[in-house]
Amino acid sequence: TQLLEQSPQFLSIQEGENLTVYCNSSSVFSSLQWYRQEPGEGPVLLVTVVTGGEVKKLKRLTFQFGDARKDSSLHITAAQPGDTGLYLCAGAQVGSQGNLIFGKGTKLSVKP
Amino acid sequence: GAGVSQSPSNKVTEKGKDVELRCDPISGHTALYWYRQSLGQGLEFLIYFQGNSAPDKSGLPSDRFSAERTGGSVSTLTIQRTQQEDSAVYLCASSSQTGLVNNEQFFGPGTRLTVL
Numbered sequence: 001t002q003l004l005e006q007s008p009q010f011l012s013i014q015e016g017e018n019l020t021v022y023c024n025s026s027s028v029f030s031s032l033q034w035y036r037q038e039p040g041e042g043p044v045l046l047v048t049v050v051t052g053g054e055v056k057k058l059k060r061l062t063f064q065f066g067d068a069r070k071d072s073s074l075h076i077t078a079a080q081p082g083d084t085g086l087y088l089c090a091g092a093q094v095g096s097q098g099n100l101i102f103g104k105g106t107k108l109s110v111k112p
Numbered sequence: 113g114a115g116v117s118q119s120p121s122n123k124v125t126e127k128g129k130d131v132e133l134r135c136d137p138i139s140g141h142t143a144l145y146w147y148r149q150s151l152g153q154g155l156e157f158l159i160y161f162q163g164n165s166a167p168d169k170s171g172l173p174s175d176r177f178s179a180e181r182t183g184g185s186v187s188t189l190t191i192q193r194t195q196q197e198d199s200a201v202y203l204c205a206s207s208s209q210t211g212l213v214n215n216e217q218f219f220g221p222g223t224r225l226t227v228l
Contacts, residue, residue, distance in 0.1 A: 004154070031215070042116070042203050042219025043155070088154060092215065099145060099168065100217065102154035 003027055004091055006103030014111055016078050021106045023089035024071045030092045032065055032072045033100065037086040046074075079110045114138070116220035118204050124226045125194055133189045133223045137206030144187050145207070145217060146179055150200040158202075161187065194227045201225070 005024045013019055023032070031050045035043035047056050049065035049072060056063045060083075062075040076083055086107050090100040117136045125131050137144050142163045147155040157171040161181040172178070176194075181187040191198055201224050205217040 006154075033216075041221050042205070044219070045216050048216065090155070099157045099160045099171070100155075100215075101157070102147075104152070104154040 003093075003101045004089060004103040006089055006106055008106060009104065010107050010109075012109045012111065013079055015080055017110075019076050019079055019108070021074045021087055021089075021108075022071070023073065023091075023103050025091065026070065027091075028069050028094055029101075030069075030094050030096075032069070032089060032091045034063055034072070034074055035088040035090060037088060037105070043086075043088055076108075079108075081110045081112050084108055084110050116204055116206055116218050118202075118220040118223050120223060121221065122224045122226075124228065126228050127196060128193055130190065130192045131194055131225065133191075133202050133225070135187045135189070135204030135206075135220060137185065137187070137204070138208075138218055139185075141206035141208050141218070142184070143207040143215075143217075144181055145205045146187070146189050147203045147205065148200045149203055149222070155203060158189070191225075194225075196227045199225055199227045 003025055007022050031048055033048045034046045036046055037043040047063045049063055052067045052069045054065045060077045064073045086105045088105045089103045119134045144161045146158040148158055149155050159179045160168040176192045179189045201222040203219055203222045205219045207215055207217045
């Protein structure tokens with residue numbers, strides 16, 4: 001059973017389009033992180049959201065944490081080829097020691 | 113400064129052989145994590161070290177897997193009697209903070225293990 005469901009699994013869009021990636025769970029998380037991973041490299045942290053309902057913006061990326069802290073979304077505005085990569089959401093479960101539960105990832109391809 | 117490093121970057125082994133994977137965390141980071149990333153899957157937590165505390169081994173898939181962290185720094189993940197299903201990228205991460213909030217984990221580039 002996958003604790004964190006990410007969708008879509010694959011996304012191929014043209015430069016300039018907008019997109020949203022979703023991360024859903026039936027469990028409550030103390031915090032949720034979004035990472036970006038490029039081939040041959042480890043994931044790199046983009047953002048951490050902690051408070052239910054929180055919205056964080058990072059240039060063209062907008063991250064939202066659900067009110068109940070069970071889901072999150074990543075919205076990219078005017079996608080660019082440099083946004084291509086694997087986007088992973090990861091949650092820290094209530095009561096855990098800090099190890100993260102990862103979703104399977106969304107593989108994004110932005111074509112020029 | 114130097115990030116997390118892992119060696120080897122690639123390892124090809126035969127079924128039944130033992131392998132050792134090494135992780136050098138960022139200097140001063142007290143927390144160290146091992147994850148496994150299989151094709152088409154997300155990262156699967158394996159084991160977590162924090163300072164001198166007993167490691168959290170709850171993610172290890174079988175008793176063929178073990179890990180050590182010597183002197184609170186370098187860690188070695190050992191897989192005994194490797195099986196083909198062990199083929200994956202093994203990622204190590206370290207963190208200067210613990211707990212559930214703002215726990216940014218810095219990842220190494222991973223070791224790609226292929227078991228023939």
